[in-house]
Amino acid sequence: MLEALLPGGVPTDDVAVLLARTQGMDASQVAVWDLPADPAVVAQARQMATDQLAAWGLEEASFVTELVVSELVTNAIRHAVAPIQLRLIHESSLICEVSDASSTAPHLRRARVFDEGGRGLLLVAQLTQRWGTRHTPHGKIIWAEQPLPTSC
Numbered sequence: 001m002l003e004a005l006l007p008g009g010v011p012t013d014d015v016a017v018l019l020a021r022t023q024g025m026d027a028s029q030v031a032v033w034d035l036p037a038d039p040a041v042v043a044q045a046r047q048m049a050t051d052q053l054a055a056w057g058l059e060e061a062s063f064v065t066e067l068v069v070s071e072l073v074t075n076a077i078r079h080a081v082a083p084i085q086l087r088l089i090h091e092s093s094l095i096c097e098v099s100d101a102s103s104t105a106p107h108l109r110r111a112r113v114f115d116e117g118g119r120g121l122l123l124v125a126q127l128t129q130r131w132g133t134r135h136t137p138h139g140k141i142i143w144a145e146q147p148l149p150t151s152c
């Protein structure tokens with residue numbers, strides 16, 4: 001393999017070969033919704049997420065998922081640029097992703113007592129197993145992962 005990939009076949013420096021194995025997911029494991037940049041859509045996004053969890057038999061995850069969806073969609077509408085998309089992925093865990101066209105990465109901050117906002121990502125971080133940002137050619141994706149309830 002090295003001979004085929006390297007000119008001359010003999011490396012003059014260290015060489016590493018990385019292999020990745022991907023596994024496709026069934027379409028029934030992913031739910032995607034395009035959302036308008038309108039604050040009124042947040043309640044609808046929560047309901048769509050809850051309905052999807054029920055379809056997957058994950059009703060136990062509804063409370064946390066509703067909060068995560070609410071915070072991430074609200075942040076995208078307030079601080080980002082359309083188009084906005086919500087995606088739920090049901091695999092070995094439950095992943096909630098919200099994408100937008102802004103390249104500005106969010107940051108965790110601690111709101112002061114009388115601040116009206118600034119607690120959303122802190123709440124997401126406390127309620128989920130992990131969260132993060134992934135940049136794309138057209139913006140970014142904020143994602144949060146929560147473990148599946150033990151009965152699932």
